[in-house]
Amino acid sequence: MFDDNVLKVxxxxxxxxxxxILKQDGDKVYEGIYGVNVSKVREIIKIPNLTEIPxxxxxxxxxxxxxxxxxxxxNLAKWMKIKVPEKKKLKPRIIITEFSxxxxxxxxxxxxxxxxxxxxxIEPASFVSGMGTLDKSQITGVTRIENDEVLLILDLESVVExxxxxxxxxxMTSSEIMQxxxxxxxxxxxMIARKLVSDALRKMGLKVVEAxxxxxxxxxxxxxxxxxxxxxEQELKIIISDVEMPQMDGFHFASNAKDDSRFSNIPIxxxxxxxxxxxxxxxxxxxxxxYLTKFDAAVxxxxxxxxxxxxxxxxx
Numbered sequence: 001m002f003d004d005n006v007l008k009v010x011x012x013x014x015x016x017x018x019x020x021i022l023k024q025d026g027d028k029v030y031e032g033i034y035g036v037n038v039s040k041v042r043e044i045i046k047i048p049n050l051t052e053i054p055x056x057x058x059x060x061x062x063x064x065x066x067x068x069x070x071x072x073x074x075n076l077a078k079w080m081k082i083k084v085p086e087k088k089k090l091k092p093r094i095i096i097t098e099f100s101x102x103x104x105x106x107x108x109x110x111x112x113x114x115x116x117x118x119x120x121x122i123e124p125a126s127f128v129s130g131m132g133t134l135d136k137s138q139i140t141g142v143t144r145i146e147n148d149e150v151l152l153i154l155d156l157e158s159v160v161e162x163x164x165x166x167x168x169x170x171x172m173t174s175s176e177i178m179q180x181x182x183x184x185x186x187x188x189x190x191m192i193a194r195k196l197v198s199d200a201l202r203k204m205g206l207k208v209v210e211a212x213x214x215x216x217x218x219x220x221x222x223x224x225x226x227x228x229x230x231x232x233e234q235e236l237k238i239i240i241s242d243v244e245m246p247q248m249d250g251f252h253f254a255s256n257a258k259d260d261s262r263f264s265n266i267p268i269x270x271x272x273x274x275x276x277x278x279x280x281x282x283x284x285x286x287x288x289x290x291y292l293t294k295f296d297a298a299v300x301x302x303x304x305x306x307x308x309x310x311x312x313x314x315x316x
Contacts, residue, residue, distance in 0.1 A: 012118055012248055013116055013118050014039075014116070014249065015114055015116050016116075017044070018035055018114070018115050018151065019093075020108065020110040021077050021080065021109050022090065022109050024083045024088075025083070029085045029088055032082070033150065034108075034151065034152050035152070036095065036156055037274065038114060039276050039279050040099060040156075040276075044094070044096070044111045045094050046094070048094075058078060059075050059078035061073045061074070069103055071096065071105050072165075073105040073107060074107065077107075084109075092107055092108065092110075093110070094108075095108055100294050104159065115145070119248055122143045123246060124246045124247075138155050140155045178204055180205050182234075183237065184240065185210075185236060185238075186201065186208055186239075186240045187216075187241040187242055187245065187253065188212070188245070189212050189244070193271075200300055206237060213245040213247045213253075214241075214248025217241065218257070236266050238308060239269070240269050241253060241268060241270055242270075244273075250270055250272070250283075254288055267311045269307055270283040272292070275293045289310075290304075
């Protein structure tokens with residue numbers, strides 16, 4: 001339904017689906033403004049007939065069949081523990097999302113519009129105060145829109161994790177893992193994701209340098225160059241980067257790195273929960289050697305080993 005391929009690689013922009021959740025607080029009704037990356041949205045539909053399932057959290061409204069695929073549906077207001085106004089007329093919709101190849105629907109009170117926002121205008125939730133009772137772990141970023149209102153980018157992937165739908169495979173034997181010496185740079189704003197990737201790379205024998213976004217990633221590259229100089233290409237074996245990061249996204253980071261002769265020959269692999277085809281194409285355009293969907297250790301080791309073997313062969 002959505003084609004975000006119009007965004008140019010390196011533009012450091014994203015497109016968000018702006019949706020609303022209403023909250024009753026005493027006699028007043030407040031409109032919460034939220035967003036989710038268009039790249040993670042399959043489509044937006046009216047609420048169909050749902051089949052209830054027993055023994056699930058109360059925020060699971062049920063399941064339904066979408067063209068042969070059974071999709072669980074989450075009531076977003078219940079998940080966020082929001083009291084919904086009873087007398088207010090709503091325009092509920094289901095936003096069908098895809099995270100790490102998993103489809104899940106979210107009931108919202110209104111799907112408003114699509115916004116294009118620069119990543120540099122998005123602040124990490126950890127640096128923003130005054131969000132009331134909303135758990136900051138449920139928010140990946142915050143940005144201001146018109147009338148000085150605040151839009152919160154929700155971490156809807158955490159619902160997938162809560163439900164046990166997403167279980168990263170990390171079990172691999174040492175004989176299956178390529179062994180190397182050198183350093184890897186890992187960029188991801190999620191501490192959990194950084195740990196998964198860093199642990200996997202350490203099992204390959206690599207030292208790991210971490211960064212939480214593209215800006216910090218470029219600083220880390222400069223620091224590594226100051227240490228190793230022209231030997232950096234031999235020391236820094238690979239860069240693993242998330243795509244969605246506040247301040248500077250992975251595509252913009254990669255474009256900057258590839259445009260710098262000091263770093264242009266270092267292979268970059270994107271590792272993201274965004275599993276749409278356009279993001280993979282944009283990753284290639286930005287200079288990435290591979291695009292992985294988080295997180296299967298077997299696939300990770302196989303693809304990283306393929307990239308590294310190809311890079312070593314080209315150096316020879």
